[in-house]
Amino acid sequence: MTRRLSLSTESVVAAATQFVDRHGAEALTLAGIATQLGIKSPSLYNHVDGIGALRRLVALAAIEDLAEETRTAAMGRSGASGLRAIAHAYRQVARTRPGTYALIQVARPGDEAWEAASTRVLEPVLAALAGMGLEGEAAIHATRAVRSAIHGFVSLETTSGFGLNVDVDASFDMLVDVVVGGLEAR
Amino acid sequence: MTRRLSLSTESVVAAATQFVDRHGAEALTLAGIATQLGIKSPSLYNHVDGIGALRRLVALAAIEDLAEETRTAAMGRSGASGLRAIAHAYRQVARTRPGTYALIQVARPGDEAWEAASTRVLEPVLAALAGMGLEGEAAIHATRAVRSAIHGFVSLETTSGFGLNVDVDASFDMLVDVVVGGLEAR
DNA sequence: AACCTAAACTAATAGTATTAGTATTTTGGC
DNA sequence: GCCAAAATACTAATACTATTAGTTTAGGTT
Numbered sequence: 161m162t163r164r165l166s167l168s169t170e171s172v173v174a175a176a177t178q179f180v181d182r183h184g185a186e187a188l189t190l191a192g193i194a195t196q197l198g199i200k201s202p203s204l205y206n207h208v209d210g211i212g213a214l215r216r217l218v219a220l221a222a223i224e225d226l227a228e229e230t231r232t233a234a235m236g237r238s239g240a241s242g243l244r245a246i247a248h249a250y251r252q253v254a255r256t257r258p259g260t261y262a263l264i265q266v267a268r269p270g271d272e273a274w275e276a277a278s279t280r281v282l283e284p285v286l287a288a289l290a291g292m293g294l295e296g297e298a299a300i301h302a303t304r305a306v307r308s309a310i311h312g313f314v315s316l317e318t319t320s321g322f323g324l325n326v327d328v329d330a331s332f333d334m335l336v337d338v339v340v341g342g343l344e345a346r
Numbered sequence: 347m348t349r350r351l352s353l354s355t356e357s358v359v360a361a362a363t364q365f366v367d368r369h370g371a372e373a374l375t376l377a378g379i380a381t382q383l384g385i386k387s388p389s390l391y392n393h394v395d396g397i398g399a400l401r402r403l404v405a406l407a408a409i410e411d412l413a414e415e416t417r418t419a420a421m422g423r424s425g426a427s428g429l430r431a432i433a434h435a436y437r438q439v440a441r442t443r444p445g446t447y448a449l450i451q452v453a454r455p456g457d458e459a460w461e462a463a464s465t466r467v468l469e470p471v472l473a474a475l476a477g478m479g480l481e482g483e484a485a486i487h488a489t490r491a492v493r494s495a496i497h498g499f500v501s502l503e504t505t506s507g508f509g510l511n512v513d514v515d516a517s518f519d520m521l522v523d524v525v526v527g528g529l530e531a532r
Numbered sequence: 533a534a535c536c537t538a539a540a541c542t543a544a545t546a547g548t549a550t551t552a553g554t555a556t557t558t559t560g561g562c
Numbered sequence: 563g564c565c566a567a568a569a570t571a572c573t574a575a576t577a578c579t580a581t582t583a584g585t586t587t588a589g590g591t592t
Contacts, residue, residue, distance in 0.1 A: 189580085191579075199539090200542085201580080201581090202540090202541080202580095203539065206539050210580075211581095266505065267506050300510060300517070301512070301520045304508055304514075305499075307502060308494075308495055308501075308521055309498055309525075311502060312495055313490070313494035313498070315451070315498065316493060319453050328490075331486070331487045331490040334487045335487075335491040335494055335495075338528030338529060339524055342523070342525065343524060345527065345528075375548070376549065377547080386571080387550090388550075388552095389570070389571050392571075393570090397550095
């Protein structure tokens with residue numbers, strides 16, 4: 161057949177990413193992506209090592225994007241101000257791309273590239289906390305608190321939603337205030 | 347064939363619940379449960395309306411259990427003390443049954459039984475917040491903050507884990523302190 | 533022009549869920 | 563106690579998944 165469009169791992173991952181954000185992570189299948197790319201599903205194995213690897217690559221691109229967005233948001237800010245900026249950038253990414261965000265939430269023990277990217281997400285948070293005087297074990301506890309709060313909120317928001325007709329942005333602002341304020345009070 | 351063990355919807359759901367907490371929500375299949383029960387998978391349709399319905403029933407039982415546990419934990423306590431008790435009971439349930447907890451985290455729009463159970467989980471939180479003087483819209487925002495923090499923590503804990511060899515119980519205590527303290531300061 | 537490689541294909545296998553139709557066992561009414 | 567009806571199991575078949583093996587073809591390189 162014609163190899164016209166010169167498929168690559170990148171283009172397959174891009175198609176999958178787009179698909180996942182449109183139709184949800186559960187709906188991702190090799191057959192679906194193959195059809196969308198105009199090929200048959202076994203041909204995908206020339207670019208990607210199966211559905212598991214495809215999911216991982218989509219998630220990896222997403223977490224790297226998340227790291228990039230939060231880092232640039234934190235640039236030029238420090239302490240509480242940096243923390244707020246990170247929180248809002250994080251939520252923004254998750255809202256814009258709920259499917260890929262869901263894909264990030266699976267355990268990948270022993271995956272080096274994954275752990276590197278996770279670290280890059282954590283770094284600006286740790287830096288901001290350091291600017292608030294939190295270091296050592298206290299900083300670890302604080303990071304976990306910050307991650308939990310932000311992830312919990314966007315997770316609930318992007319899956320179930322919160323129900324009730326009350327301003328969700330205001331809720332998020334309030335959560336960030338509570339956490340940042342609570343950490344400052346230490 | 348023999349109907350010796352008198353299967354029922356309840357026993358199928360119980361088997362699935364046990365399985366999910368042992369092997370993870372992703373591993374749940376009708377064929378697997380059928381084998382475990384000593385029947386063939388199509389026979390399961392006599393008790394349960396397909397894999398989707400089975401997942402829902404497992405999740406429903408889990409969220410009802412969660413509601414029960416948090417409510418009894420909150421009994422006799424009010425305000426911040428009640429909130430802390432609820433938080434720890436919530437985490438306890440999620441840690442004890444990570445598979446079913448994961449199953450709870452999916453959207454079920456328009457499912458009345460589901461919404462009723464969700465409400466029962468929320469009620470003690472709202473009651474505790476009322477004891478702290480939070481009502482109306484402020485209470486809604488506060489509920490979202492509390493849910494986010496607790497869910498975020500146990501979600502990260504039960505899926506990825508937190509990495510690093512730092513006391514996770516202490517982190518949770520600290521998170522609860524931060525949130526409860528932050529809400530009290532309002 | 534010949535060749536090699538990348539990337540497509542077809543065919544086949546195994547594991548999902550699900551439906552339809554059949555048989556059997558239990559249960560409930562008489 | 564018997565017979566009909568309902569419940570529950572079965573087998574067979576369909577339609578999706580993912581995946582592997584083996585084959586063909588198109589493109590670029592020498």
